[in-house]
Amino acid sequence: MTGGLLDLLADVLEGARKKGATEADAYVGEDQSFSAQVRMGQVDTVKHARDQHLALRVFVGRSAAAASTSDLSRESLGRLVDEAVTLARITAPDPLSGLPEASALAGAVPDLHLDDPTGHDLPPEAKIELARRCEQAALAFDPRITNSEGGDFSDGHARYAYATSHGFAGEYRTSSFSLSTSPLATENGEMQRDGWYHVTRKRAGLDSPEEVGRTAARRAVRRLGARRVKTAEVPVIFDPQMAATLVRHIAGAAAGPALYRGASFLVSRLGQSIAAPSITIVDDGTVPGALGSRPFDGEGLPIQRTVLVDKGVLASYLLDSYSGRKLGLPSTHHAARDGSGVSVSTTNLYLAAGETSPAAMIRGVRNGLYITELIGFGVNGVTGDYSRGAVGYWIENGELAYPVEEITVAGNLLDMFQAVEAVGDDLVFRDRTAAPTLLIGRMVVAGA
Amino acid sequence: MLAHPERFFADKFGLSASVMERLLGSTLARRVDHADLFLEYRISEELVLEEGAVKKASRHVSQGAGLRAQSGERTGYAHTDDLALPNLEEAARQARAIADGAGESAVVPVTAGARPHNLYTLAEPPITADINRKVELLKQVDAAARAADPRVKQVIASLGSEDVVILIAGPAGWTMGDVRPLTRLSVTVIAEENGKREIGGYGGGGRVAFDWFLENGRWKHFTSEAVRQAVLKLGAVDAPAGTMTVVLGPGWPGILLHEAVGHGLEGDFNRKGTSAFSGKLGQKVASELVTVVDDGTMANRRGSLNVDDEGVPTRSNVLIENGVLRAYMQDRLNARLMGEAPTGNGRRESYAHPPMPRMTNTFMLAGQDDPEDIIRSVDHGLYAVNFGGGQVDITSGKFVFSASEAYLIEGGRVTAPVKGATLIGNGPDALTRVSRVGHDLKMDEGVGTCGKEGQSVPVGVGLPTIRIDGITVGGTQV
Numbered sequence: 001m002t003g004g005l006l007d008l009l010a011d012v013l014e015g016a017r018k019k020g021a022t023e024a025d026a027y028v029g030e031d032q033s034f035s036a037q038v039r040m041g042q043v044d045t046v047k048h049a050r051d052q053h054l055a056l057r058v059f060v061g062r063s064a065a066a067a068s069t070s071d072l073s074r075e076s077l078g079r080l081v082d083e084a085v086t087l088a089r090i091t092a093p094d095p096l097s098g099l100p101e102a103s104a105l106a107g108a109v110p111d112l113h114l115d116d117p118t119g120h121d122l123p124p125e126a127k128i129e130l131a132r133r134c135e136q137a138a139l140a141f142d143p144r145i146t147n148s149e150g151g152d153f154s155d156g157h158a159r160y161a162y163a164t165s166h167g168f169a170g171e172y173r174t175s176s177f178s179l180s181t182s183p184l185a186t187e188n189g190e191m192q193r194d195g196w197y198h199v200t201r202k203r204a205g206l207d208s209p210e211e212v213g214r215t216a217a218r219r220a221v222r223r224l225g226a227r228r229v230k231t232a233e234v235p236v237i238f239d240p241q242m243a244a245t246l247v248r249h250i251a252g253a254a255a256g257p258a259l260y261r262g263a264s265f266l267v268s269r270l271g272q273s274i275a276a277p278s279i280t281i282v283d284d285g286t287v288p289g290a291l292g293s294r295p296f297d298g299e300g301l302p303i304q305r306t307v308l309v310d311k312g313v314l315a316s317y318l319l320d321s322y323s324g325r326k327l328g329l330p331s332t333h334h335a336a337r338d339g340s341g342v343s344v345s346t347t348n349l350y351l352a353a354g355e356t357s358p359a360a361m362i363r364g365v366r367n368g369l370y371i372t373e374l375i376g377f378g379v380n381g382v383t384g385d386y387s388r389g390a391v392g393y394w395i396e397n398g399e400l401a402y403p404v405e406e407i408t409v410a411g412n413l414l415d416m417f418q419a420v421e422a423v424g425d426d427l428v429f430r431d432r433t434a435a436p437t438l439l440i441g442r443m444v445v446a447g448a
Numbered sequence: 449m450l451a452h453p454e455r456f457f458a459d460k461f462g463l464s465a466s467v468m469e470r471l472l473g474s475t476l477a478r479r480v481d482h483a484d485l486f487l488e489y490r491i492s493e494e495l496v497l498e499e500g501a502v503k504k505a506s507r508h509v510s511q512g513a514g515l516r517a518q519s520g521e522r523t524g525y526a527h528t529d530d531l532a533l534p535n536l537e538e539a540a541r542q543a544r545a546i547a548d549g550a551g552e553s554a555v556v557p558v559t560a561g562a563r564p565h566n567l568y569t570l571a572e573p574p575i576t577a578d579i580n581r582k583v584e585l586l587k588q589v590d591a592a593a594r595a596a597d598p599r600v601k602q603v604i605a606s607l608g609s610e611d612v613v614i615l616i617a618g619p620a621g622w623t624m625g626d627v628r629p630l631t632r633l634s635v636t637v638i639a640e641e642n643g644k645r646e647i648g649g650y651g652g653g654g655r656v657a658f659d660w661f662l663e664n665g666r667w668k669h670f671t672s673e674a675v676r677q678a679v680l681k682l683g684a685v686d687a688p689a690g691t692m693t694v695v696l697g698p699g700w701p702g703i704l705l706h707e708a709v710g711h712g713l714e715g716d717f718n719r720k721g722t723s724a725f726s727g728k729l730g731q732k733v734a735s736e737l738v739t740v741v742d743d744g745t746m747a748n749r750r751g752s753l754n755v756d757d758e759g760v761p762t763r764s765n766v767l768i769e770n771g772v773l774r775a776y777m778q779d780r781l782n783a784r785l786m787g788e789a790p791t792g793n794g795r796r797e798s799y800a801h802p803p804m805p806r807m808t809n810t811f812m813l814a815g816q817d818d819p820e821d822i823i824r825s826v827d828h829g830l831y832a833v834n835f836g837g838g839q840v841d842i843t844s845g846k847f848v849f850s851a852s853e854a855y856l857i858e859g860g861r862v863t864a865p866v867k868g869a870t871l872i873g874n875g876p877d878a879l880t881r882v883s884r885v886g887h888d889l890k891m892d893e894g895v896g897t898c899g900k901e902g903q904s905v906p907v908g909v910g911l912p913t914i915r916i917d918g919i920t921v922g923g924t925q926v
Contacts, residue, residue: 039521042520043522044522044523045522045524045525045802046522046523046525047524047525047527048527049526049528049800050527050528050535051529053529065504065505065506065507067506067507067508068507068508068509069509071511071529076509087505087579088505090505090580090583091502091503092501092503147720149722191843193722193844228920231691233926261498261602262601262645340504340506341504375839375840375846375848376839376849376850377838377839378836378848378868380868382638382645382647383646385867385868387850387868387870388870389846389847389872391846405844405846406846406873406874407920408689408869410870410923412924444689444923444924444925446689446691446922447691447920448690
């Protein structure tokens, strides 16, 4: 597509106004991406992609509707406007619906250094070579690494523009680069797979393919010899990646739409203790170059830093304008826009580092579980009840004794966060959500 | 929307047979083992009711083309959502680049011309049904849920419909098209009592007309089930923890098969030797009471397809027969590399994704036992009748699926409802412990979506009542 994205949006918004929309907003995204997968040293799959997408939301009075299309022709966009306005005539009016106050909109769009225009200037052969080196490093790491699901490199470059009928117009570009590999380790007929990855906004910031490959191999090999353990109630340590999944559950329960529907274990908990005093959780979308950063939210409001949990006390919810109005609170600028309308999402979410080294945490456990992977969907966001499949190590007398699998770990998220006995000093920002190692005093581990 | 995919893409985008043949023939076919062009046009609609009113409505159009060239184990794939010819030619060039200079393996003849099924032709596809009737149905769901029990505090009901036209063109000049309607009604209920809240969810659908929801009291059933589950959970006790005998009810608990054996029997993992089932063809992997089938040819079901996304007609494939592993599920690439025939399981989420082996409707054949007898045969265990999602590590074989409605079995009787708990087992081992199989095979209501490598496709599952002697239940009651 050629021409300015904002001009296109202005045309669509004007078209909506002419058709009877009293308010409207729209976004358009276009991206180009490339990915290469190499398996056992041979090129497996190479993908090129071009995508574009325009979405419109209209309000006719207080009734709303949305429409989206991947066809940006004039004819198609005319149909899009007609469909959105027609749909808004069948939806029920809601006095709380509508765009945010114009005075709250972001002024200038800050440059958060989210793209790397020259980073994509690498021929496909060179990108394939990065994937090959990544897998090769894993295959060469240990003789027990005998097979692989492949090594991958991918990059993408996207433009995003958003505009509203009451004056907001903003645009930004993002880049992403990723390397990953999933090797298999085999020993005595047992087969285990694990993987590692790195994702960045700047190509220069990517870990070396060798580092990613070796880490993946180390993770696969360390799972060999896994056993089951007997059912017991014990201390449980979540490694940083798995601790981050717990932080995401808290953020999910703090999301406005879940709260006003009564579908959250954090309903009416604002200002109350929901975790041990050692727990502070922050969402900060302003970090330059970070994966979750964005210059404005899905309704054009400026991005900010929000303390979600302050020393164990629930200090804020995560709100867009509508869920904020439903709860009698201002938006926290966490709106996320999609083709169907507005939802809530986090930006860069993290649990603040504590003071205990992971080694000291493990040393302090006589008999317990160290979790490196969780599978399944056994989390009830309404009650906080938690039950998931786990993989990791059994801890005996302060040491990682042997790998374990085919077990579950269960509790309730509120109880678990109150029972945090130590917060690690090992916070690293690798993903949109980050956490240090966490030690939870007691959970039920089900096994043999 | 329309009945004739070839004409649709020719009229709408100027993509006639000769244009497609040129794209494939001159640009791709000479040096590769397989090449195809996948065209897709999708219209979808979603209506959401909450707080007693439909406040959210949206409609989406997505269109695009995926071009693929394969040579040996290599796949070049390019997709674009701009169907202008220069874009398609560029995509073809990109897809081919990867296959240049290879092409040692033999070309497998394409099974073109086989008459596809006619599993879901509808007089009125759900997307075109009167939207006011849809809004009315959602309001009736809300009213019925609130009338069913005073503890119901919130009802969220959504109705999604889509119509997808696809056309696949291969190098020998063959084309295969399909028009795929799909709809689903989902009901979520939040119930509250004494400050305690719980959630219940139910729903159904398929490749069916809107009227299907009104027939045989279906929407009322979906609604009352959602209410029943939310209210039941308000009084649930802690689930037990540990390994025990588990009885699974009929229908949706068939997700066990999807996770425990289904994914592990997909051809790609087995060609690569990364599945816990790799190399086990002809071996015993389940109790002799167990026969598992993947059948893409069941009329109007959510997981069914007339042809898969590579133009291969779907089939009924016996995966496990009386406990013995008989077949993997294949797409064209993995079938060719393993020297097998494609099984009609090559599926993709959309034009933006290359196909891979995927399940359709996966179920266990009925056995002889009376379901009541099966429960009576258990002294102490768990009776699980509804589940949320599941997941599997195909390499280690470990799988989980989470019970959302389950009860204790004590002295051969179903007693207290228990809180949700995850069940975990080992795929190659779990079905060897099946000791009873009921005569009450039931398919699910039509709500399943399967995710693999970032691609979601609609699927179905089915199960009779079965007894498994020993699976780990992840509760909190030690």
